[in-house]
Amino acid sequence: MNISQEDIEKVLYDLFIKYKFTNEKAKLMASVFTESTLDGVSSHGINRVPLFIEHIEKGVIKINAEAEKIASFGSIERWDGNQGPGIVNATKCTNRAVELAKKHGMGMVALRNTNHWMRGGTYGKQAANANCVSILFTNTKPNMPPWGGKESRIGNNPFVVSIPREKGNVVLDMAMSQFSFGKINDYRLREEKLPYPGGWDENDNLSNDPKKILSKERALPVGYWKGSALSMVLDMLATLLSGGNSTSKISSKDIETEISQVYICVYPEVFNDQGLQQKLIDEIIDFTHDVEPMKKNDKIYYPGERSAQARAKNLKDGIFINESIWNKILLLSK
Incomplete structure (x- = not known):
């Protein structure tokens, strides 16, 4: 799915207001999550929102x-x-x-x-x-x-x-x-293999399969x-x-x-x-x-040049969002 920066930010702002954040904090967090996604770093942007809400509900994050x-x-x-x-x-x-x-x-x-x-x-x-x-x-x-x-x-x-x-x-x-866990999960969501080995599987072998790496959380330094x-x-x-x-x-x-x-x-x-x-x-x-x-x-x-290019492209074409992630966020917003 391709969604505009404005639409993402509005949905996230409304979501954080629903969870009782102040207007100032809701605006800041909506902006940061959206900006990261706009720069092509969905793994630490929009993709992290459902887990962030889960941690709020469990009392790990104090609003x-x-x-x-x-x-x-x-x-x-x-x-x-x-x-x-x-x-x-x-x-x-x-x-x-x-x-x-x-x-x-x-x-x-x-x-x-x-x-x-x-x-x-x-x-x-x-x-x-x-x-x-x-x-x-x-x-x-x-x-x-x-x-x-x-x-x-x-x-x-x-x-x-x-x-x-x-x-x-x-x-x-x-x-x-070698890959952040957010990035490894990003590949998992796209059902793609990592371009290089990123961690160990259950048999202690280096692997580029994100599912096998995530099952044990043993990343390669x-x-x-x-x-x-x-x-x-x-x-x-x-x-x-x-x-x-x-x-x-x-x-x-x-x-x-x-x-x-x-x-x-x-x-x-x-x-x-x-x-x-x-x-x-x-x-x-x-x-x-x-x-x-x-x-x-x-x-x-x-360092930072690719992100600037991704931002320019996403501002022009809209931001690509994983559909299942976006649907989770919309469901949380209701």
């Missing part, structure tokens, strides 16, 4: 709760998410990290006891639009085996880096798994042992800096919640050489663009 500051150390702050909606908490903490960066040159907010932020790139883009460089990451429930292990003991811990750029922001948004190690380090940092839960503690819960996140922002204008900064970024992008692709008619992209 009226939101993040609050619990400690301040100059340009560094600790916040508690109070199990509020991840989108609301992440937006608030990103804004605060930007404020701290513009005051001190660099700012950091470490957040604990929050919920899934959906698409991490949303907040990288938010920081870049405020003319800040950002480094953001979160831990998760265990959904990857540490390299060489059979059981999932580490998370695929999404990692985001954004850089403001006049010709289009650079936004890296990646999980520590990006870079094999390197991704495994990086996942562990990000979990350590998020836990240490926020004073919150580690992936180990999150594993004791039936549903992924009360996770830990870090928001770091740098205000590049403190260097007073904006022209040079833009020139250097373009130099790097031009150098990597100007290479012969291995596949004919292929193209090299910088």
